[in-house]
Amino acid sequence: MSMNRRTFIREFTFTIGSATMCFWLESESAWGQGGPECTLPAARATTWVPSEPKVLKRFSTTEMDQPAHAAALAKYREAICKIRALPANDVIGWDKQIAQHCLSCAPSKPDNIHFSQYFLPWHRAFLYSLERILRKLSGDDDLRLMYWNWETDRTVPAIYTKANQCLFYQNRGFQGLSPADVNVQPLLTTATWAQFGGGGSGQTGAAFGGPHANVHDAFNGDMSDLQFSPRDPIFYAHHGNIDRLWSSWVKAGHANPDFGQAKVYFYDEDRKFRSLLLNELRDERKLGYEYSSLMSPRFRIPVRNFALALNHALVQPDPETHRKIVTEAAETRTLVVHNIKGLEKFPTSNTFAIFGDKDPKVGTTAEDDPEFLGMVATVKAGGKVLGGPLTAALDLTPKLAHVLSKDKKSFRLSIAPIDRQTGKTTAPAIPLEAEKVALVE
Amino acid sequence: MHPWLRCAVVCGLLMCNSATKNNELRFHLSIPKAIAAQEERRLAGDAAAPAPVLILHGLEFGANEGFKIELLGEAKPGGSPVSLAVTGVVGHPQRTPQLPLRKIDLPVPLNDAAAQLLANHTEVTIIVHFDHVDPDRPPVKIDSIYFSTPAKE
Numbered sequence: 304m305s306m307n308r309r310t311f312i313r314e315f316t317f318t319i320g321s322a323t324m325c326f327w328l329e330s331e332s333a334w335g336q337g338g339p340e341c342t343l344p345a346a347r348a349t350t351w352v353p354s355e356p357k358v359l360k361r362f363s364t365t366e367m368d369q370p371a372h373a374a375a376l377a378k379y380r381e382a383i384c385k386i387r388a389l390p391a392n393d394v395i396g397w398d399k400q401i402a403q404h405c406l407s408c409a410p411s412k413p414d415n416i417h418f419s420q421y422f423l424p425w426h427r428a429f430l431y432s433l434e435r436i437l438r439k440l441s442g443d444d445d446l447r448l449m450y451w452n453w454e455t456d457r458t459v460p461a462i463y464t465k466a467n468q469c470l471f472y473q474n475r476g477f478q479g480l481s482p483a484d485v486n487v488q489p490l491l492t493t494a495t496w497a498q499f500g501g502g503g504s505g506q507t508g509a510a511f512g513g514p515h516a517n518v519h520d521a522f523n524g525d526m527s528d529l530q531f532s533p534r535d536p537i538f539y540a541h542h543g544n545i546d547r548l549w550s551s552w553v554k555a556g557h558a559n560p561d562f563g564q565a566k567v568y569f570y571d572e573d574r575k576f577r578s579l580l581l582n583e584l585r586d587e588r589k590l591g592y593e594y595s596s597l598m599s600p601r602f603r604i605p606v607r608n609f610a611l612a613l614n615h616a617l618v619q620p621d622p623e624t625h626r627k628i629v630t631e632a633a634e635t636r637t638l639v640v641h642n643i644k645g646l647e648k649f650p651t652s653n654t655f656a657i658f659g660d661k662d663p664k665v666g667t668t669a670e671d672d673p674e675f676l677g678m679v680a681t682v683k684a685g686g687k688v689l690g691g692p693l694t695a696a697l698d699l700t701p702k703l704a705h706v707l708s709k710d711k712k713s714f715r716l717s718i719a720p721i722d723r724q725t726g727k728t729t730a731p732a733i734p735l736e737a738e739k740v741a742l743v744e
Numbered sequence: 745m746h747p748w749l750r751c752a753v754v755c756g757l758l759m760c761n762s763a764t765k766n767n768e769l770r771f772h773l774s775i776p777k778a779i780a781a782q783e784e785r786r787l788a789g790d791a792a793a794p795a796p797v798l799i800l801h802g803l804e805f806g807a808n809e810g811f812k813i814e815l816l817g818e819a820k821p822g823g824s825p826v827s828l829a830v831t832g833v834v835g836h837p838q839r840t841p842q843l844p845l846r847k848i849d850l851p852v853p854l855n856d857a858a859a860q861l862l863a864n865h866t867e868v869t870i871i872v873h874f875d876h877v878d879p880d881r882p883p884v885k886i887d888s889i890y891f892s893t894p895a896k897e
Contacts, residue, residue, distance in 0.1 A: 490853055512833070
């Protein structure tokens with residue numbers, strides 16, 4: 304159905320009021336200004352509510368390159384060939400996919416969708432509408448788009464670089480990506496939608512910058528063009544990963560906004576002009592897909608402090624603590640012995656060696672003994688050892704296997720004075736008594 | 745203006761900024777207490793502490809112009825700069841920014857290195873370095889930068 308420009312604008316204004324989604328507002332006037340890749344016919348939109356019978360996975364380009372997905376990749380590639388072969392003026396053809404993006408990103412548009420909170424939902428709708436068109440063209444309702452996980456694969460996926468096939472594109476000058484270019488970690492922890500997704504016009508979301516912009520710009524070709532980047536088939540795999548970033552941000556515990564009555568407009572697979580509420584786009588499962596994996600915030604491992612029972616020098620963790628210590632890896636493990644007691648038995652010594660499951664003889668070189676756990680020293684001043692609580696922090700990272708293991712549920716601690724010059728014990732060891740013992744990871 | 749933005753304007757006091765090179769801007773910022781405390785929590789391994797976010801306020805560029813932006817931080821002026829984030833704007837380098845010019849606010853969440861730089865500190869120097877910029881282009885303009893501190897609802 305066609306309509307004149309005045310009618311179209313009235314329809315638009317009625318549906319979204321003052322919201323800044325003026326997708327295709329200038330569509331009629333754009334005819335002839337940018338060729339088929341930047342023009343679309345205006346039409347009266349009918350409301351479209353997603354109703355997908357099944358939720359299927361969108362796989363990564365790496366996964367799709369595996370033999371198990373060979374048939375799905377062939378279908379996808381064939382569907383891209385078909386859409387690229389459609390006439391330039393076909394409203395669901397390749398040129399018109401580019402036109403949708405071009406019209407919403409024109410430099411003259413004050414409300415360019417890239418620079419507001421509509422960046423993520425608009426592109427989700429853009430990909431979703433393409434996915435449905437490809438499903439129709441391929442005759443395969445199980446077809447789903449894929450994503451390029453550039454966080455782990457920083458080169459252009461091989462399935463897009465082989466010449467003479469429909470995922471290939473000539474105008475690429477890929478310059479490579481560094482880990483910093485594709486670091487999604489800070490994005491995943493941004494606290495608010497305003498920071499992550501953006502706000503009103505000009506209030507860009509962090510998701511627009513960072514990996515999104517860096518990957519586009521790394522291509523130094525059409526992919527680096529804000530309006531015409533969808534010419535390159537890799538665009539859709541790149542934005543698949545940006546869409547996955549949004550899903551991952553939500554999965555990490557953040558809340559989506561209420562987009563109110565704001566809508567996006569597109570031609571569906573039956574060439575009907577449709578409007579879709581942005582609120583319908585907040586859950587990708589409603590659109591019939593989910594990602595084969597999501598990005599995870601890699602938080603620092605919090606410090607873990609295991610209190611260990613100490614009974615007459617015998618250190619014995621409870622079964623659950625023992626299981627965690629021996630089965631869960633840690634970068635460092637430090638045994639902290641708080642307020643060691645009984646050192647008054649060695650009034651002239653101020654340096655002590657601590658051993659596990661051993662009572663070394665006098666004259667033992669502590670450092671050479673495999674059961675030696677570490678040293679601790681008090682302060683000597685004016686010929687006297689200063690009293691006060693003495694706490695030892697012993698790095699057990701390399702020695703843990705001697706201290707606790709799957710079959711070793713406890714260990715004894717002993718302490719002996721040593722000569723600081725020779726490193727040898729100067730008296731028989733005694734059982735170590737302390738206020739408490741803990742293992743800190 | 746969002747409540748968090750208003751708060752950030754107040755809290756993230758811009759102390760001074762100066763252009764040192766054609767492709768670089770330097771800003772000396774006070775660190776809001778909430779950000780310093782948040783970074784202390786991150787440094788201590790608090791998984792719930794979010795990354796700090798710097799807002800590049802009034803970043804100006806040409807139509808369809810693009811470039812790369814690296815944010816670096818110095819604990820003291822003249823100290824060794826640490827990379828805090830790499831972000832950018834999609835488009836091509838332009839010798840003369842094409843009209844109409846666009847101005848945006850771009851939030852940039854900072855990486856883990858920021859925790860060392862901001863925890864227990866009151867001031868920091870931020871260097872905004874522009875890459876992939878045409879060498880003959882006039883300097884890129886930013887009105888100000890500040891830390892975003894979400895206000896409690």
